[in-house]
Amino acid sequence: MPRTPSRIMTVAAAQMGPIARDESRQAVVARLIDMLRQAKDRGADLVVYPELCLTTFFPRWMMEDQDEVDSWFERTMPNPAVNPLFEAARESEVGFCLGYAELAQEDGGTRRFNTAILVDKAGRVALKYRKVHLPGHAEPQEGRKFQHLEKRYFEPGNLGFPVRRVMDANMGLCICNDRRWPETYRVMGLQDVEMVLCGYNTPTDHVQDPAINRLSDFHNHLSMQAGAYQNATWVVGVAKGGVEEGSEMITHSAIFAPSGEIVAQAATMEDEVVTFACDLEMGRKYKETIFNFAAHREPDAYRLIVERKGAEPPAA
Amino acid sequence: MPRTPSRIMTVAAAQMGPIARDESRQAVVARLIDMLRQAKDRGADLVVYPELCLTTFFPRWMMEDQDEVDSWFERTMPNPAVNPLFEAARESEVGFCLGYAELAQEDGGTRRFNTAILVDKAGRVALKYRKVHLPGHAEPQEGRKFQHLEKRYFEPGNLGFPVRRVMDANMGLCICNDRRWPETYRVMGLQDVEMVLCGYNTPTDHVQDPAINRLSDFHNHLSMQAGAYQNATWVVGVAKGGVEEGSEMITHSAIFAPSGEIVAQAATMEDEVVTFACDLEMGRKYKETIFNFAAHREPDAYRLIVERKGAEPPAA
Numbered sequence: 001m002p003r004t005p006s007r008i009m010t011v012a013a014a015q016m017g018p019i020a021r022d023e024s025r026q027a028v029v030a031r032l033i034d035m036l037r038q039a040k041d042r043g044a045d046l047v048v049y050p051e052l053c054l055t056t057f058f059p060r061w062m063m064e065d066q067d068e069v070d071s072w073f074e075r076t077m078p079n080p081a082v083n084p085l086f087e088a089a090r091e092s093e094v095g096f097c098l099g100y101a102e103l104a105q106e107d108g109g110t111r112r113f114n115t116a117i118l119v120d121k122a123g124r125v126a127l128k129y130r131k132v133h134l135p136g137h138a139e140p141q142e143g144r145k146f147q148h149l150e151k152r153y154f155e156p157g158n159l160g161f162p163v164r165r166v167m168d169a170n171m172g173l174c175i176c177n178d179r180r181w182p183e184t185y186r187v188m189g190l191q192d193v194e195m196v197l198c199g200y201n202t203p204t205d206h207v208q209d210p211a212i213n214r215l216s217d218f219h220n221h222l223s224m225q226a227g228a229y230q231n232a233t234w235v236v237g238v239a240k241g242g243v244e245e246g247s248e249m250i251t252h253s254a255i256f257a258p259s260g261e262i263v264a265q266a267a268t269m270e271d272e273v274v275t276f277a278c279d280l281e282m283g284r285k286y287k288e289t290i291f292n293f294a295a296h297r298e299p300d301a302y303r304l305i306v307e308r309k310g311a312e313p314p315a316a
Numbered sequence: 317m318p319r320t321p322s323r324i325m326t327v328a329a330a331q332m333g334p335i336a337r338d339e340s341r342q343a344v345v346a347r348l349i350d351m352l353r354q355a356k357d358r359g360a361d362l363v364v365y366p367e368l369c370l371t372t373f374f375p376r377w378m379m380e381d382q383d384e385v386d387s388w389f390e391r392t393m394p395n396p397a398v399n400p401l402f403e404a405a406r407e408s409e410v411g412f413c414l415g416y417a418e419l420a421q422e423d424g425g426t427r428r429f430n431t432a433i434l435v436d437k438a439g440r441v442a443l444k445y446r447k448v449h450l451p452g453h454a455e456p457q458e459g460r461k462f463q464h465l466e467k468r469y470f471e472p473g474n475l476g477f478p479v480r481r482v483m484d485a486n487m488g489l490c491i492c493n494d495r496r497w498p499e500t501y502r503v504m505g506l507q508d509v510e511m512v513l514c515g516y517n518t519p520t521d522h523v524q525d526p527a528i529n530r531l532s533d534f535h536n537h538l539s540m541q542a543g544a545y546q547n548a549t550w551v552v553g554v555a556k557g558g559v560e561e562g563s564e565m566i567t568h569s570a571i572f573a574p575s576g577e578i579v580a581q582a583a584t585m586e587d588e589v590v591t592f593a594c595d596l597e598m599g600r601k602y603k604e605t606i607f608n609f610a611a612h613r614e615p616d617a618y619r620l621i622v623e624r625k626g627a628e629p630p631a632a
Contacts, residue, residue: 132617135606160617163630170629180606182498182546183618190620192629207605215575219545222576226542229535230498259531260538287627289523290451290496294626301448301476302499304506306618310610311603313486313508314479 006279009169009195012039012047013236015253017270018244019056025081028054031271032098033088038273040092045121045167047089047273050240051099051131051176051199052114054082057240058101059136059153060146060203060247069153073103073112077125090123095167099175099199101154102130114154116173116199118166126166129173130157133181135206146247148206150177163191169280172233176200179237180223182230183305189231190293194280196235198224202250216250221262229260232283232291242269258283322595325485325511328355328363329552331569333586334560335372341397344370347587348414349404354589356408361437361483363405363589366556367415367447367492367515368430370398373556374417375452375469376462376519376563385469389419389428393441406439411483415491415515417470418446430470432489432515434482442482445489446473449497451522462563464522466493479507485596488549492516495553496539498546499621505547506609510596512551514540518566532566537578545576548599548607558585574599 014035019028032049039047052058058072077100078086089096095118102115114131134156136148161184163172172188172195179198188196204216220237228235234257241251253266255276264276290296330351335344348365355363368374374388393416394402405412411434418431430447450472452464477500479488488504488511495514504512520532536553544551550573557567569582571592580592606612 132614133612135612156614157617165630165632177612180546181613182502182542183613183621186498187618187620190624190627192627207601209601209605212575212601212605215577219576222538222542222545225538226498226546229538230496230542259528260535261531285523285525285528289525289528292626296449296451296493297497297499297625298448298472299622299625301473302503302622304503305499306615306622308506309613309615310608311506311508314481316481 006281007168008277008279009045009167010043010275010277011236011255012042012044013238013253013255013264013266013274014039014047014049015238015251015266015272015274016050016053016240017242019240021056021245023056025054029082029085032085035271035273036085036088036092036094036096039275040094042273042275044094044275046095046097048097048197048236048238049099049199050238051116051201052101053099053199053240056245057201057247059149062140062147062149070103073101075103077102077117086119086123089119093121095120097173097197097199112154113157114150114175116175118171118173118197120166127162127164127171127173128159129162129175130159131175131178132157132161133177133184135177144208145205146203148203161187163188163193170194172196174198176202179227180219182227185227185231185233189233193231193233194283195278196227196233198235199238201240204248204250217252220250220252221254224254224256225260225262228256228258230291232258232286234258234278258286322597323484324593324595325361325483326359326591326593327552327571328358328360329554329569329571329580329582329590330355330363330365331554331567331582331588331590332366332369332556333558335556337372337561339372341370345398345401348401351587351589352401352404352408352410352412355591356410358589358591360410360591362411362413364413364513364552364554365415365515366554367432367517368417369414369515369556370416372561373517375465378456378463378465386419389417391419393418393433402435402439405435409437411435411437413489413513428470429473430466430491432491434487434489434513436482443478443480443487443489444475445478445491446475447491447494448473448477449493449500451493460524461521462519464519477503479504479509486510488512490514492518495543496535498543501543501547501549505549509547509549510599511594512543512549514551515554517556520564520566533568536566536568537570540570540572541576541578544572544574546607548574548602550574550594574602
């Protein structure tokens, strides 16, 4: 039986192996362009790169010197180091999603965000997102081999979880730790999102507990599978992983169907391109039945989700 | 290495095979008591029975006669048919969770809910919950082998998702379709829930699409695994399943750890008791790190979850 009519977006998850501390942005961009060409050769419409993919994962180190911290940030996007990627993508007529550390002058001050942009096939920034759920801590913790200082170097994103019509699809972005929070997907699901792009850097020692850390890969997939299924959306999860400056980070980049199934998965801990022809209509049947939100959701019963931040136990 | 200090609640998932249409409540209660005794022999503190576990799953049939509909409901709880279960549990000092159709006189009218109660070891109803997410439809649909008329026979629950301290644990309840909705677990997670009990009746043809139905068991587990992990709570999922009056229903009752792992699972499509010694402290490490809600949640970014019921696509 031939397939029913569909809208196909062929997407490439462009996983990255480690980026060395002293690797230049120019060298990294050359790696990104190489993967873009592989993706194009496999028919990709869109290439998804990881979170903070222009440099090593610098929040693992405590830095007192603000100039040193700021050296990991981009003041403009694009900029001379990244222009070759924009040019290659425009020439190839391939869109891309890129994660980077953003230093912005905004509201009369200097602001720092963990940011991702979606660039369309014409090379225009069509969607920007700033990471809402910053993991880790603001002060260095003793006894850790590596710190996780995202709460020190960034502030929480101030753009919400926007969904935009880009390349004829309802597209949304999230970043790394966002993927563990069902609210992330739901806010986008309520905007009828059809594909969520999520880059990540996840050290296997981000919690100081081996009983949790041993499940890092399982939790990574579980979160994205559930987000995909419960919102009937494609999810593209892309790692920067492997052993980076001595820190072991998960890989297992994958593409998740609106059924929650993993339909493609990276096989290495290195730069690797995995592609899948995603039918953007696939989620429709779920959105019209089990996950017909208008028919089945009961927002009055959900008020605690916005009225309470932390957990509070019931009376004894 | 010995285990760290812990609070153990040994829980029994008491899965049920089919209940025939003409099976009396007395006969069903005898089955429940038999499983309670098996559970007690294995050291259980708590037995969890399925949704609507006193009768066959009647919402599969269109009934015009309200008296016939109401014959499937309980007007009081306990009542003479169910008293032997309450007595056996009290004698055994075992708590239990029971799902039933509740007919209540409330606010000056007759109300009908899909209800679950948690009864403590002294035989007191310590927690009541009425199903919030009613699946299916209110009018019979042509071309279906079986209807799914929960929206006709019940109204949505009006008690929210309460969490109560019962048997020295923070306990919450949900029912069947509730388990697919991340809001269910999150509202309880915000009340520091430690164990969620969820009975279900899930026909494999509840959606008229074989591409979705073939994944019924996967979606069942995926939803509960994610709910457990993302709220660091135990989840106990208990089926009434097998082929009931010609309708095929999923089984695979399971107990889910706060890690999201399946730690026990039924092996049959019949009455079957599965037990696990649940350490109620297990979720604590997650609640203090990755899922420290007070440190990491950003409720301002979640407002759409309560402000919007149905999905609305972005502007083109």
